[in-house]
Amino acid sequence: MTKARAFADPIRFVALPDPMTSLVGREHEVARVRAILNWPQVSLLTLTGPGGVGKTRLAIEVARQLAGQYADGAVFVPLAPVQRHEDVLAVIAQTLGLQESVRPTLDVVGAFLRDRQMLLVLDNFEHVLDAAEDVSALLRAAPDLTVLVTSRACLKLYGEHELPVPPLSLPSEGESGEAGQLFVERVRAVMPSFTLAPDNASVIEDICRRVDGLPLAIELAAARARLLPLRALLARLDNRLGLLAGGARDLPARQQTLRATLDWSHDLLDPHEQALFARLGVFVGGWTWEAAEAICRTSDDHDVLDGLASLVEKSLVQRTDVSGEARFGMLETLREYALEKLAHRQEDAWMRERHARHFARWSEQARLGLEGPGQLEWLGQVEAEQPNVLAAVRERAQARDFDTVARVAWNLGWAWAVRVDDRAERVLEDVMRLDPPRTAHLARLLYARSWLMFRRGRFELAVEHAAQCLALFHECEDVVGEGYASMLLGMDLLPYRERSSEGVRACEVALGVARQRRLPWLEIIANSVAGWLHMISDRMDEAERSLLAALALGAASGEQNVMTWNRIALAAWHARRGEVEAAARLLRDGLASGERMNDPAVTAACLHGLAAVAALDRADELAAHLLGAAEGLRSVRNISPQTEPALFGPLLDGSRARLGEAAFGAALDRGRSWRLVEAIEAAARIGTSSACAASESAAPPSASRDGDVTRLTPSERDVLQLIAAGLSNKQIAARRGTGLYTVNDQVRAIFSKLGVPNRASATRYALEHGLV
DSSP states (O other): OEEOOOOSSSSOEEEEEOOSSOOOSOHHHHHHHHHHHTSTTOSEEEEEOOTTSSHHHHHHHHHHHHGGGSTTEEEEEEOTTOOSGGGHHHHHHHHTTOOOOSSOHHHHHHHHHTTOOEEEEEEOOGGGGGGHHHHHHHHHHOTTEEEEEEESSOOOOTTOEEEEOOOOOOOBTTBOHHHHHHHHHHHHHHOTTOOOOHHHHHHHHHHHHHTTTOHHHHHHHHTTTTTSOHHHHHHHHHHHHHTTTTOOOSSOHHHHHHHHHHHHHHHTSOHHHHHHHHHHTTOSSOBOHHHHHHHHOOTTOOOHHHHHHHHHHTTSSEEEEETTEEEEEOOHHHHHHHHHHHHHTTOHHHHHHHHHHHHHHHHHHHHHHHTSTTHHHHHHHHHHHHHHHHHHHHHHHHTTOHHHHHHHHHHHHHHHHHTTOHHHHHHHHHHHHTOOOTTHHHHHHHHHHHHHHHHTTOHHHHHHHHHHHHHHHHHTTOHHHHHHHHHHHHHHTTTOGGGHHHHHHHHHHHHHHHHHHTOHHHHHHHHHHHHHHHHHTTOHHHHHHHHHHHHHHHHHHTOOHHHHHHHHHHHHHHHHTTOHHHHHHHHHHHHHHHHHHTOHHHHHHHHHHHHHHHHHTTOHHHHHHHHHHHHHHHHHHTOOOOSHHHHHGGGGHHHHHHHOHHHHHHHHHHHHTOOHHHHHHHHTTTTSTTHHHHHTOOSOTTSOSOOOGGGSOHHHHHHHHHHHTTOOHHHHHHHHTOOHHHHHHHHHHHHHHHTOSSHHHHHHHHHHTTOO
16 A cells, blocks of 8 residues: 655655565665666666566665655556556556646646656556556656556567566575575564574475565465474475476466465465455455455355454465555455456356445445545545445446446545546446436436536536436436535536526525435535635625535534635635735635645645735735746646636736736746745745735745855756756766766755756756856
């Protein structure tokens, strides 16, 4: 499970898994990978080898060591849960925190990476090899991007470098070798008193040789040392692996060895553990013990939690803790093996149906949670379970079970929109191609699609879907559906000022349904949308009533997301009345909420609003800077503005007029280069006496103001000239005949000495000081 930081700065990424165990050996391989990635001509390196050889663990260690060498960090993208090669780009975009828009995902990700210097790790690529051309396109778009791939097969792309990952070194001449070290360490994890001694060293050597030094096979064998003496363990391996001798096999020798080890480990399980192991293969991207209990247990089975604990002890299942909750998963090699066993048991269709129906029921719980005080936690759970949910939707769609598919879409459509999940939109498109009947099922599908279209800025399509959804619910006499669809239609009309009255009428219908059926979340959001619509049309008294009503209801329910947007609109209400301090306070609270919710759209909206408040305070340069920071964040994250241009746009006209178009545009450009932390630092002073003083400085608050070209070394001056000439770090390294890491260090030193945040600013500095 990847631990992604809450990034205070939208540029710097370090999103790497937190390994549960130490890396044993591999010093030579780590050094080799680091050396290859230092070659300026290398942009794509693929670590190849059979399942279980340790490709992923090696890639994580290399990325951990090299994250500081790349200006924009290192990002790990797990592809094992991805079921279609078309979704690879969407998963990369999501990992980078990008949102989807009308533009193709390839353009979005390529534009984001174009000027970045980053190490991107794509793990388990072998089952999505058709996405190789997308990787090639990203590398063409981003000259300083480095991609490290783990795969059982190379991508066969021009310029790709391949490094086969060997098994761990075997014992020799009295040395235990890396394989022996790993075996001893993993045995000590289950038997702390275990020691390597002369009487067991030769047995350990034989065990490691029997499994060809494959890390996964060694870990599986070591997990059995608690129950079996080492010589008995070796005898079992002798018997199992001996079956392969002389037999006709299509697999390479090492894969035969791994399969034999898996067979051996599986055969040592009791019947209940074998059944549970096979059934767990149905999960995609991990699971909770509650889900395993609901899906994998039948009336005659033993306790599932005990079975999970046993499989964890035997290294067949991995446990991780995510936000205090235990989640379980399998290595992809083990999951493939489990699915084979599930098919042999003739339980695959049955288990896939149980899996799909469980997550349909789970989506009902998620909907209730998303509308209550645990909203942020449930948004995290929806994100964690998304691979399972989408697999369930696909399975039920293939069975033409539109009832289940529509229920999931209805329950999770809003959450998918909050995270702007392109994978969900793609699955919904596939479902729509199956031509679902014109019933409430189709209405629920359209409801989910309308939410996604709104957040992606495709407002015309959002309105169209919402109107169709409303008509279908009316035909079906589904009053609750009509209420939600009416609210959504009102929201989708927010970009159309001339249709605001129509939107308000739709919200009034939604409010009637919400009060009649006691649906508090619908009442909250309908009041909020009505308030936004009134604000856009300058109906200030009506806006105040609606917004305050929503706030009162939201305080009682604990709702957070909609309330944050509601406070942004209320800040606009105060700003239009000239109440600078009240507006600034609400927007600064919104910035904190945006960070807490990990929602850059909220952050951008608050910066936009604070720019308007700064304009009211006559801090004109600061207003332009903050507006530029908002636009820069939207550009980086590919966010479509929602209501903030209509709410705050007119308030910025004063600053634009006082500065003049040219000066305002120049300040806007400077703001676009601000880091997020710098923008927030400046925003903290809005509405205080120091705001005007802050506006007098054209430099970001945290930037060095004593940049001096005389502080650069001769080599750094040369590198600066090449930066100004438009060369990437890799091109500079190739031109100068140095390693990439050396140039990376020089570029960081240049930025620090000149007090500039990026290449564009460094180029501008070089031009202004006559260096080019």
